[in-house]
Amino acid sequence: MRIAARVNGLAWSGEVEPRLLLSDFLRSEVGLTGTHVGCEHGVCGACTVQLDGEPVRACLMFAVQVDGREVTTVEGLAEAQPGEAITVEDLHPVQRALHEAHGLQCGFCTPGILMTAEAFLRDNPTPSREEIREAVSGHLCRCTGYHNIVEGVARAAELLAADGPAAHDDDDR
């Protein structure tokens, strides 16, 4: 089946089999391997991406369902200068915050957490620790014990507030 979608702002079109999961589509067809595949039945949260800005499990959707829609993956967060490698300065505030708070160890679960946290902080820019826990409850992390993930999301809220609301959507991020 032919689909045309936008992935991280870039147009993608081509043929896909109906049974191709969105997670496998992103990794093998689009070549974006930042979206990690963990449990493949909607429990672990590693494959979380944003569909039109809303966090969803990429393993519980089919590629054919994103026809005409916008998908954002972890690769869509940081913005490098044209032709240059991504540096720490290019990282999205949510990425920088998780890094600063030591909110990751092996990093397997991190892309999903970033996509959830980014959407969550857009809806709720000044969350309580309890609200953060609820927001990231759909992610399994076997390394950190979660404490520093919660701290990282709280730190991200501070960084985003310091950057100002406009910085979120323009080239400054």
Next chain:
Amino acid sequence: MKPPPFDYVAAATVDEALEALADTSVETRPLAGGQSLVPMLNFRLAVPERLVDLNGIDELSRIEETEDGGLRLGAMVRHRQLEHDPFIARRMPLLSEATPFIAHPQIRSRGTVGGSVAHADPAAELPAVLLTLGARVRIARRSLGGEPGSRVERTVGLGEFFLGPFFSALEPDELLTAIEMPPSAPGEGTAFDEVARRRGDYALAGVAARVRLNSGGVCDEAAISLVNGGATPCLMREAARTLVGQEPTPEVIEATAAACAATSEPAADMHASEAYRRHLIQVLTRRVVSRAADRVLT
């Protein structure tokens, strides 16, 4: 962990979906939010020949008032919509209270009301909550031998809809199109609570309650239903009757909670014994009935 091959139809209207479902020579399943069906496909527990995707049908996403002042939720209304809609919070606060217990935010972005009811999972929150609210299910099929686009519709009370675990009154050529609830009456209070090992997991047990008190503080109507309290999402009619005609004092509520636990039929599994689930049902019933009664008075 990859779904089996299937044919895919993206329906743009209810009639297109009914047209596809009417051809029963091909095993066809409607695809709503996919948060239960897609895991079943990934595990190959379900192997349908064709999926009819309902996600493009705008007319199924409406939340509207019914002729009698009740509420109609289109089958494709997402959990996320229920959770955040101020109209729902005002009109059916039980829905807003219970929705955050359903899985996780990412699942609620996709999961739908109609999908949850049609899936008929005794461990799901929405079927139990909707039972308590006296909901009914709107069902449509293409009329046999009729012109394309001609429909036969029927309405089934939710109490008669659930026939067994993951088994409902829905026929293979039928589509659940909406859930309707009668208006809430003055003097009503509702509450929901559950116990789960981890936030977002399936609950070990959960209880939803609705009570109506008259001006004298006597209960003249009550409904209690259980999550994971039996083979189907179930109304606890006998337990609810112990409240009717009584003032909801702690003693009366305790008797109701005991009756609810005694008449429940929870299963034992690796997560909890039957006795522990009964204990939870008793504690949770006491808690939600008290809370529902308090909400009438305040």
